[in-house]
Amino acid sequence: MNAPAVVRANRRVALQLAATALAMFGFGYLLVPLYDVFCELVGLDRKGLAQAATVVADPQPGRLVTVEFVAVVEAGAGWEFGPTQHRMQVHPGELAATSFRAHNGAGVARVARAVPSVAPTIAAAHFRKTECFCFIPQPFAPGEARDLAVRFVVDPALPAEVELVTLAYTFYDSPPQGTNPQGT
Numbered sequence: 001m002n003a004p005a006v007v008r009a010n011r012r013v014a015l016q017l018a019a020t021a022l023a024m025f026g027f028g029y030l031l032v033p034l035y036d037v038f039c040e041l042v043g044l045d046r047k048g049l050a051q052a053a054t055v056v057a058d059p060q061p062g063r064l065v066t067v068e069f070v071a072v073v074e075a076g077a078g079w080e081f082g083p084t085q086h087r088m089q090v091h092p093g094e095l096a097a098t099s100f101r102a103h104n105g106a107g108v109a110r111v112a113r114a115v116p117s118v119a120p121t122i123a124a125a126h127f128r129k130t131e132c133f134c135f136i137p138q139p140f141a142p143g144e145a146r147d148l149a150v151r152f153v154v155d156p157a158l159p160a161e162v163e164l165v166t167l168a169y170t171f172y173d174s175p176p177q178g179t180n181p182q183g184t
Helices: 003-042
Strands: 063-072 081-083 088-089 095-104 111-117 127-131 138-140 145-153 164-173
Touching: 063 081, 063 095, 063 145, 081 111, 081 164, 088 095, 095 111, 095 138, 145 164
Parallel strands: 063 164
Antiparallel strands: 063 088, 081 095, 095 145, 111 138, 111 164, 127 145
């Protein structure tokens, strides 16, 4: 390779590196506003906690929406986890409450987490949890059982064709702070 070709190749690599660095800086700069948008879409505050929903002043007493509750836990994990009631009917705009029962069947202290999901997808934007145990580590002593509260409001703007909303939680072991879950 002659000297001018080497210089051109070096300039091209330098420009690619500079463009990559600039793109990384731009992405880092945009992370905070993107995170804010994400949190607003899924109903979290900036700390990852469920936002307190405002109870709508004009509830729809004539309309009822059925909310069903589902729990998923890994088989053989030593957790018992499920809703204390499987369904309830709520008036959109009114505050409703239920709970899930969790039991640590293992002989050791453990910490669990729960990740919620709402179905159908269109209902997720209209389902606001005002109190939720999700995303917060839940420490349990050996054999401990307790009820975990959930309070929510179904927004009256939920499309009329949606008559059934499912709130599901996946319950799993959370690794202790400062450990690597992959064990590496």
